[in-house]
Amino acid sequence: MKQQPLKILVVEDEPDQRSLITKMLAANGYQVSSASSVEEAIVMIKSDLPDLVFSDWKLGQLSGMDLLIYVRREHPDMGFIIATAYGTITHAVDAMQAGADDYLAKPYQRQSLLLAIDKVAKSLVLKKQNRRLTSELSQQQELVGLVGKAPCMQKVYTRVQRVSATDATVLIGGESGTGKELAARALYQLSQRKHKPFIAINCGAIPESLAEAELFGAEKGAFTGATALKIGKLEAADGGTVFLDEIGELPLLQQTNLLRFLQEGVISRLGQNGEIKLDVRVIAATHRDLQHEVKEGRFREDLYYRLNVVPIHMPPLRERQEDIGRLVEHFLKLNSSQYKMDAPKLSAATMKQLLDYPWPGNVRELANRIERFVLLGDEEEMVEELSGQPRPINTSQFSLPETGIEWEAFEKDCLEQAMNKHQGNRTKAAKFLGLSYKAFLYRLEKYHLV
Structure with a gap:
């Protein structure tokens, strides 16, 4: 793809000098326009943004410094080179401190001007690349949704960053709606497996009779209705990552099969005599207390320890209230961009209600409410719903019977x-x-x- 020539605006109040500079730059392949004053330059910038401004210092009543201040305020990424009179080194220092990319002291040679423009042009390319990379990183962070600066979230970020590059098995715990799957996707996206499959499985949504075939696959004819070879979720994730959501709901028989896979790295499809070696990283999540489930005999103790190599706890929203404002802003931006709508404004009173609300459904509940607000723009409905929600019960009012x-x-x-x-x-x-x-x-x- 052919690169567009650099667009340069020359600002010079002396007609002969302006014409000379303009012709010289055009002869070197630049797209050049010119202005004789700061006022004219601002009008031209507003109508057609240049990539770079080359301006003299002395420009009638206003100066190149005035133009620089305007450019940095309105277009901080635009290139700017200023020419100062011989001996006025203080002007050059002031201009650089105000954000000029370079300066030339008059009289300057043609080669000096071209070198300065080339240097700033390369700097602009790097700025654009950095902006793009920063934007991609920001979008990735928003995609995984791990938003917040509360101390409890900082612990989550630190743990995710430390173990993401490894193949360690991770067990993510926390209440419903706290973002367990988002944490799993963050671990995946920051890992070396990010270009391989990410397979999410809701263990609580698989019928027990089909669980083995869903997870481990089945040979043709292995059971009634198995008219073709079925590749299981674990095999489909080979080379990548499998996310076992609500692992506490997995039937005991499949817990045994999963334990074998974690220990030996092999599976057998239903109806298969041999074994298949797989390379899969396992991340699991649950809202249940698995240690309690182990005591009650509903979860295998050996599987629990195999899964719980690195535990990550997702805190409920009520424990990170300082993040609510950031999350509201994040979801307003995310949904307005998704639906191509202007983000509606929230009043200070409604924002206070959002901050004070206990959020029993955690981040998911907040995300749903903000999405609906972006779509409908009905602040009154949100206020009414928040006001109508039950407040947390003071459990000190209740006492359990002795028996x-x-x-x-x-x-x-x-x-x-x-x-x-x-x-x-x-x-x-x-x-x-x-x-x-x-x-x-x-x-x-x-x-x-x-």
Whole structure:
């Protein structure tokens, strides 16, 4: 692709000198325009942005310094070279301190001018490259969504950066909506496997009867309906990364098979006699307390220790309230860009409500609310919903009976009462219990209430 010639604006109030410089630069392949005053130069800059301004210092009532100040304020990345009279070294120093890229002391030679322009032109190319790289990095960081400067998030960033370049197995814990998958994708994107597959598997969404075939694959004829070879998720991720979301929901039989893979790096498809050697990095996540699950016999202890090589805890939003403002700004920008809409403004009163709200659904809930706000622009609806949400319960008002309680029976009863109270409306019942919709739906399925 042919590179466009550098666009240079020459600002010189002496007609003969202006004509000479303009012709000389044009003869060297530059696209040149000219102005005789600061005022004219500003008008030309507004109508057609140059890449570089070459300006004399003395320009009637205003000076090249005035033009430099304007350019740096309005177009900080534009190149600027200023010519100063012989002996006025203080002008040159002032110009460089104000942001000029270079200066020439009069009288200057033709070669000196061309060298200065070439030097600044190369500098502009580097600036553009740095801007592009910075933008790509920023977009990557926004893509993974790890936004925030709270101390608890800094711990997450540090741990992600330290282990991303390794093949260590990582177990990400945290409540629903805290961004566990985003952390997993960050580990993947910062790793040497980023150009290989990233396969995400929701272990809680796979029917138990199909779990083995989904994860490990199946030979043709291995079971009724297996009319062709099926490649499992682990095999599909060979060379890359597999993310096992909600690993605590994996059936015990598949826990055994997964343990074998983590120990030996091999799998066997359902109905296969041999083994397949795989190179896959495993990242797992759960909202459950796996140590408790181990004690209850629902999760293999040996698998837990195999997965928990490097634990990462995603903090709930209520523990990083100082990040809420940054997250709001991030999601406003992200969604307005995605939907090609102007980002609506939030009033100070609404922002205070966002900061004070407990966010039981964590970052996911905040993201959903801001997305809806960008699409609808209805601040009143957001205020009404935030005001209507239950506040955190003061648990000191309650005391457990001495004999203890049957927790699962208690939880099931709370779910049933909430559903009855809201005539089966799951969204309202979830809000009433302070749960995200996903977490509420999971609990309904757990107790067969759907």
